[in-house]
Amino acid sequence: MRMLLVEDEKKVSELVARALRAERYAVDVADDGTRGWELASAFDYDLIILDLMLPGVPGEELLRRIRRKNQQVPILILTARDATEEKVHNFEAGADDYLTKPFAFAELIMRVKALLRRGPVTRSSVLRVADLEVDRFSQQVRRAGKRIDLTPKEYALLEYLAANPGRVFSRTMIIEHVWDQSFEGLTNIVDVYVRHLRGKVDDPFPVKLIRTVRGVGYGLAEGPAE
Numbered sequence: 001m002r003m004l005l006v007e008d009e010k011k012v013s014e015l016v017a018r019a020l021r022a023e024r025y026a027v028d029v030a031d032d033g034t035r036g037w038e039l040a041s042a043f044d045y046d047l048i049i050l051d052l053m054l055p056g057v058p059g060e061e062l063l064r065r066i067r068r069k070n071q072q073v074p075i076l077i078l079t080a081r082d083a084t085e086e087k088v089h090n091f092e093a094g095a096d097d098y099l100t101k102p103f104a105f106a107e108l109i110m111r112v113k114a115l116l117r118r119g120p121v122t123r124s125s126v127l128r129v130a131d132l133e134v135d136r137f138s139q140q141v142r143r144a145g146k147r148i149d150l151t152p153k154e155y156a157l158l159e160y161l162a163a164n165p166g167r168v169f170s171r172t173m174i175i176e177h178v179w180d181q182s183f184e185g186l187t188n189i190v191d192v193y194v195r196h197l198r199g200k201v202d203d204p205f206p207v208k209l210i211r212t213v214r215g216v217g218y219g220l221a222e223g224p225a226e
């Protein structure tokens, strides 16, 4: 396993590199963002450890560039910052994990191993059905590029259907996946929500995606309607 460590604080990078090498990983060290980008574009690393506060190309920018080039490589962020908002931001930009300085090497190694064990992942959070896009990370829905505002339940229902386009789900299946145990209503709640969804997702557009299969249930079309 070959790793790239991008960290400008010499002391930290030396110690981290030593801890990783002790685990028999090969480690390349870049001490600024520019060098980090050179190495990240030149080699196919198994994992990248990235400090955010960097001279040259800033860490956030480097993260975005690496992710654009390589969807697969696990990226662990090292930073002194601990603001939740920034973490969320960086997870959205493609970070896989986070470690706030100062950290224990044992924890770093543990996280590195956990990331490597996961292996390559499909990182796209977006489900696509025809011109409908459902982003499972931001929970935003677009159709033909237009943003559609849904209530949380409408969203959950649409996401469930969009994860399996072409498949038909019974009302009972939908209730089991979209509602929780506290739900004691009737299965016609599904019909009500499908109607709401249609009003937002289908009615304004010429091509209808939500399908009703009489006596069976509901699904989303795999392609444009006939």
Ligand code: CA
Pocket: 007, 008, 009, 051, 052, 053, 054
């Ligand atoms: Ca730094």
